[in-house]
Amino acid sequence: xxxxxxAGWNACDHAALPARxxxxxxxxEAGLRVATAxxxxxxxxxxxxxxxxxxxxxxxIHPADRxxxxxxxxxxxxxWDEQDVAIGIAPELCLSRALLERWQVALRKRxxxxxxxxxxxxxxxxxxxxxxxxxxxAVLLDGRTGEVLVRQRKVHPFNxxxxxxxxxxxxxxLTAPIDEHLSRGxxxxxxxxxxxxxAILVCEDLARLHAFAAALHAHGVSLLLVPVFARPTKDRxxxxxxxxxxRRRRLERRGRQQPGDR
Amino acid sequence: MVANSLVIAEILRSPTPVGTAIAVAPxxxxxxxxxxPDDVVVFALxxxxxxxxxxxxxxxx
Numbered sequence: 239x240x241x242x243x244x245a246g247w248n249a250c251d252h253a254a255l256p257a258r259x260x261x262x263x264x265x266x267e268a269g270l271r272v273a274t275a276x277x278x279x280x281x282x283x284x285x286x287x288x289x290x291x292x293x294x295x296x297x298x299i300h301p302a303d304r305x306x307x308x309x310x311x312x313x314x315x316x317x318w319d320e321q322d323v324a325i326g327i328a329p330e331l332c333l334s335r336a337l338l339e340r341w342q343v344a345l346r347k348r349x350x351x352x353x354x355x356x357x358x359x360x361x362x363x364x365x366x367x368x369x370x371x372x373x374x375x376a377v378l379l380d381g382r383t384g385e386v387l388v389r390q391r392k393v394h395p396f397n398x399x400x401x402x403x404x405x406x407x408x409x410x411x412l413t414a415p416i417d418e419h420l421s422r423g424x425x426x427x428x429x430x431x432x433x434x435x436x437a438i439l440v441c442e443d444l445a446r447l448h449a450f451a452a453a454l455h456a457h458g459v460s461l462l463l464v465p466v467f468a469r470p471t472k473d474r475x476x477x478x479x480x481x482x483x484x485r486r487r488r489l490e491r492r493g494r495q496q497p498g499d500r
Numbered sequence: 501m502v503a504n505s506l507v508i509a510e511i512l513r514s515p516t517p518v519g520t521a522i523a524v525a526p527x528x529x530x531x532x533x534x535x536x537p538d539d540v541v542v543f544a545l546x547x548x549x550x551x552x553x554x555x556x557x558x559x560x561x
Contacts, residue, residue, distance in 0.1 A: 269546040274521040279506035327503040471519030
């Protein structure tokens with residue numbers, strides 16, 4: 239049992255999953271298998287839109303709903319089933335209204351859905367309602383029925399500087415400074431999923447973890463599911479960056495020392 | 501648990517496979533790699549930290 243303080247409780251939304259969607263104790267004790275799939279590689283499978291308003295620029299990226307993207311949904315679900323996966327996660331900006339429907343139908347109608355170990359699927363994130371002021375919303379589905387269990391809006395937009403666009407190779411597609419066109423979410427939803435409490439953070443919200451950390455910690459959240467749209471992940475990038483920073487600081491300190499200081 | 505697409509890797513012409521997923525636990529981290537958009541990475545979350553239980557690592561590019 240976790241006693242949540244009032245400040246932590248009031249900072250979050252809450253959802254308790256129905257019994258059929260919950261992770262069971264034997265599943266947890268055996269070690270959860272959680273899987274991902276990139277879903278999209280080709281930039282042309284996305285729409286890249288820019289809107290200018292009051293002298294400011296806003297970008298909006300969303301799936302073009304091409305058939306190759308759609309066809310991957312069934313293939314990925316099959317692979318997750320074959321690997322006895324309990325939770326599947328698709329990335330940020332890989333979800334649209336049409337693709338959400340595809341995920342739901344594919345999960346519900348597949349052979350063996352009733353006996354699948356796949357309990358929960360984050361079907362990626364996107365503007366699933368097609369709003370003109372777009373949300374960037376991750377959707378958690380029941381892995382057996384495709385039912386929508388939780389929707390989590392991105393809270394913090396990711397805005398590109400000149401340096402970001404160069405680093406990401408996007409300088410020929412977007413002009414900085416440019417902000418994410420986003421109808422922001424307000425709170426993070428804590429999901430009671432049986433013995434595990436989980437939360438979904440969309441991309442930049444993980445980078446702003448300090449905004450949510452106290453409330454998530456107070457709830458005893460043990461699993462964060464995070465769809466992102468980002469540069470490739472490098473093994474131990476943070477450790478290398480930290481070692482490099484420490485080395486530079488050592489050199490700077492030595493450089494500041496005078497000969498008589500030692 | 502973080503899941504990424506291959507879109508920016510493709511734009512940057514990063515040699516595949518590239519890191520598209522990471523599982524982080526206190527004191528532990530495991531990176532999963534992909535080359536194709538339907539390459540599935542599976543992590544096993546166990547008491548001694550996450551590990552990659554399955555990935556298809558076929559180099560290209």
